[in-house]
Amino acid sequence: MINTARHILEVKGPDVWSISPDATVYDALRMMADKDVGALLVMEGDRLVGIISERDYARKVILVGKTSRDTLVREIMSSNVFTIHPDQTVEEAMEIMTNRRVRHLPVVAEGHVFGVISIGxxxxxxxxxxxEMIKNLASKPKE
Incomplete structure (x- = not known):
């Protein structure tokens, strides 16, 4: 069985937590805390325009002396979003995350967001x- 991004979403569920680029960073942080996630997709309607993570907050708000209540998501979001197709393999996801140094990958096909997979x-x-592989190998009869 080929293991894909689609398979991960089937197991974890397709919940997609998103926020508008015009929301405050404070609202984004509150939603991340409420949903127990480390990143939110930034959406304008059905269109993915960015991603905001706890890392963005730490580096682009706190460290530069801004406040989360006065800063908009669009000011700190990452707009160059790396995505993965639902039929790409888990190994490909790991490679993208490692090479691009990202912890969250939106699963996207033909402009439609199916979900998000995290490094976890x-x-x-x-x-x-x-x-499972070890269990299967251990249960094989010895020849």
């Missing part, structure tokens, strides 16, 4: 698959 989702999937 990818690692959990790889560990599960390795355990």
């Amino acid at each position: 989702d990818v690692v959990k999937n790889i560990i599960y698959r390795q355990r």
